[in-house]
Amino acid sequence: MEKETISVIVPVYNVADYLEECVISIINQTYKNLEIILVDDGSTDNSSKICDDFSKKDTRIKVIHKENGGIGKARNAGVEVATGEYFAFIDSDDCIKETFIEELYKLLKETDSDIAGCRFYRNVPGTTNFVYPKEATEYNFVTDSWGIMKRLYNDMGVFCVVWNKLYKKDIIKKHPFTDIKIAEDAYIMREYMFEAKKIAWTSKALYMYRDRPGSIMTSKRNFSIEEQEQRMFWLEKHIAYYKANKIDELQALAEKVYLFNIHEVWSDLDKGAKKFYKGKCFEKMRHMLKSKGNPIKSKIKYTIFAIKLALA
Template sequence: MEKETISVIVPVYNVADYLEECVISIINQTYKNLEIILVDDGSTDNSGKMCESLKAKDERIKVIHKENAGLAMARNSGLEIAKGDYIGFIDSDDCIKETFYEKLIHCLKANDADIAGCRFYRNVPNSEDFVYPEKSESYNFVTDSKGFMTRLYNDMGVFCVAWNKLYKRDIIMQHPFSKVRIAEDAYLMCDLAFAAKRIAWIEDPLYMYRDRPGSIMTAKRNFSLAEQEDRMLWIEKDINFYKKNSMEELQAMAEKVYLFNIRSAWDNLDKEAKKFYKSKYFEKYGHMLKTKGNPIKSKIKYTIFAIKLVF
């Protein structure tokens, strides 16, 4: 018997082309004891009306209409009214397999975990097809906060997002989303990981992630200093946390991600941003190089880029 309720929070902003598919995939879950909260974040297309139409089809659906304030604040608005024992987030241009919540709540409870997660499909650009990730038993695991963050820094795409997870209510309620403009999911993950005693994972890809033209993740990649600082805010926060708590190896792993972000964005940074992040690169590179935690191939890769910056 499904005694525990899962509150599913869906931020909605100008996604009329995808919203019904998303919500129907939640309605059709094999785990039925759901509270579905649609948060219309000031949509200017037909999304707000669609939320009301969908609400009429299923009594488990609640709708919030609010002024546009961004994804993080939309999720927090959903949290304010959520009644569930567990909390999940689905982006409104994505959808989920019918066993998504059944398998995640089983994983969470079977392992006495505070957070459970899974892998995901990713769509092929400019098509309706999705790529199935290669099977790997390495994604079946139970770990602690340090183990999870180690995995996150080595496989960011799978672990640093909010939507492929299920959370115990207390964990997420104690750590609402911060109003940051970019990477609000990643900004929260370190806080959540260190609030959790145990995190469990399954290799099943149960979430269907869509790269949508015009979305935050597919927007232009020409960064001013201010824009790059927004992109780096989450990893700066993590590094400062590890410094404060003398976690040398995790600090070095986070610094590796910091260097990765500079290296991958370098050709798209403006002159001011390049000047600023050149010195930042060497500051983080020095500590990363001399500290355990990262493989030698990573240290070689970022040494090669450091030489490029010198010459």
């Protein structure tokens, strides 16, 4: 079973406090035929040295040093040199359970899928503890592109990220990462899922995700139009694709997520951003209300939100 090489790509930027734990968790995988690619994206702390030290200890480890260009370009640099039949991406401040690769590889092969994914632990901010998600057998499934995108728009945190999955290499090779700074995973996920004929999932939590304080996605700020556009770019792209291809139900689901995101940060938008997104919300609302796919409670919730915007 371990004849096929799996490339594990890790973009690294100023994560000296977490990098050793991350790399050790990859080295200790029960599936041993790995190519571990550490892409040092111009780190200014001790991360570069940590990468080089690990490469001297394990011949499976390759290190790329490059100028800082962002996580998308770092992942692309790893993909360019990767030789495996399957790819996995691990963020350098996270870590994985020792059976992460083995179990996703087995699931992918048994179901003849192109992508296999899992659930994840999430750390308790400010501590070294991770919380296991509540058991949910509905996460054991095999589906197609439409099925996974429906799930994505209803459970974004599990499905719209790059790092808790194993991919056939062709899926990744055909769709390079972009250099956008916010929600870069979600931006490209539709391409990956539509490229795949079959996607398999396990309810097991095999990935350990760390929320770091002060990240762009978690910080509360007075968002300008430019900042909010970056946060919404992936949804704008998804909606435009569905509209152009007349995929009405997925368009309506993506529009619900769009409205959810604006609703959640409304109080953090500056005056100009509020004016700009008021019109955007009305546009998305009109289509979402007349299309199938979303439950009545969602339509009621965002209708109330639209009324508040109209009266504001």
